[in-house]
Amino acid sequence: MIALSTLGLVVTAGAFGACSDGEQQPAANADGMATAAPATPKTPGYTFDVVAEYPHDTAAFTQGLLWHEGRLFESTGQVGTSNIREVTLASGKVVRQQDLEEPHFGEGIVILGPTLYQITWQSGMAFTYDWKTFKRTGEFRYDGEGWGLTTDGTSIIMSNGSNVLIYRDPKTFAATKAVEVKDHGNTVPQLNELEWVKGEIWANVWQKDSIARIDPATGEVTGWIDLTGILPPLDRTGKEDVLNGIAYDAATDKIHVTGKLWPKVYEIRVKEK
Numbered sequence: 001m002i003a004l005s006t007l008g009l010v011v012t013a014g015a016f017g018a019c020s021d022g023e024q025q026p027a028a029n030a031d032g033m034a035t036a037a038p039a040t041p042k043t044p045g046y047t048f049d050v051v052a053e054y055p056h057d058t059a060a061f062t063q064g065l066l067w068h069e070g071r072l073f074e075s076t077g078q079v080g081t082s083n084i085r086e087v088t089l090a091s092g093k094v095v096r097q098q099d100l101e102e103p104h105f106g107e108g109i110v111i112l113g114p115t116l117y118q119i120t121w122q123s124g125m126a127f128t129y130d131w132k133t134f135k136r137t138g139e140f141r142y143d144g145e146g147w148g149l150t151t152d153g154t155s156i157i158m159s160n161g162s163n164v165l166i167y168r169d170p171k172t173f174a175a176t177k178a179v180e181v182k183d184h185g186n187t188v189p190q191l192n193e194l195e196w197v198k199g200e201i202w203a204n205v206w207q208k209d210s211i212a213r214i215d216p217a218t219g220e221v222t223g224w225i226d227l228t229g230i231l232p233p234l235d236r237t238g239k240e241d242v243l244n245g246i247a248y249d250a251a252t253d254k255i256h257v258t259g260k261l262w263p264k265v266y267e268i269r270v271k272e273k
C-alpha cells in the first residue's frame, strides 16, 4: 500500500528498479571464475482444468464479469455496443440489458450494496445503476482511463491499464489509496479485468492468457495462473479476442472466465503447475 500523493515518485522508482535488473553481473567465486547469478525467486505458477464450458455471446466485447446473488453479470465495450447485462450461464442468453449511450466506451463493472458501478475507458465517467432494475441512478467523474473493477466489500478497486490499482470510496468515487502491483520488484502493467477471490485480487493482464494473483495489502504478485490454450486456436478470430473476464461465486466456490468475443465461458479449477 502506498499513499496516493506519493504515487508518481513510487512509480518512477519502480521504473528505475526494473532497469537496474539488466545491469546485474554474474558473481565471481574465490578462483575468479564467473558463477551463475543468484537465482531470482520464482513466483509460484498455476495451471487449470476446464470443469465445464458454456455458450458465450460472440458479439460481446467483454469488459467485466461477476457473480452476484447467484446471477451472472457482464459488461461490454466499444462505442455503440457498450452495455451491462445479466446472462444465463447455461444458455448464454441475455436476460436483460441496459445500453450505454455514445460516445462512451464501457469497461468494468462491480456491484456493491444496491449499486452496480460501470466505468468507461476514456470518458472519465462512472455510471451507477440499481443492480436489480438496471435503472440509472447517478454518475461520477474520475481522472485517467478506466479498465477493470472489483470490490473487497468495502471499497471499489479499479484498474486503469497501469500496474496501479486505485481504491475508491463507493459513495463519492474519490480515490482513497493506490496499490502498486509488482512481481519481485518488477512492475506488472496493463492489469485489466479484476476479481476479488478469497482475500486476493485476481487480475488478467491485457493481451495475455494469464491471471496475476495479487496480495491486496502489499501489491505483490503471489502467483501466476497460466491459461494458455484455454481458447482453442480455431476459436481465435484475431488479436482483439483476449481473455478479459473473471467471475468468482463465493456461494458455489466456482471460477468462470471468458474473453472478448469468445464463444465460450469456462468454469475452471486452478491447480499448481
Ligand SMILES: [Ca+2]
Residues within 6 Å of the ligand: 064, 065, 066, 149, 150, 193, 194, 195, 245, 246, 247
Ligand atoms: Ca470480475
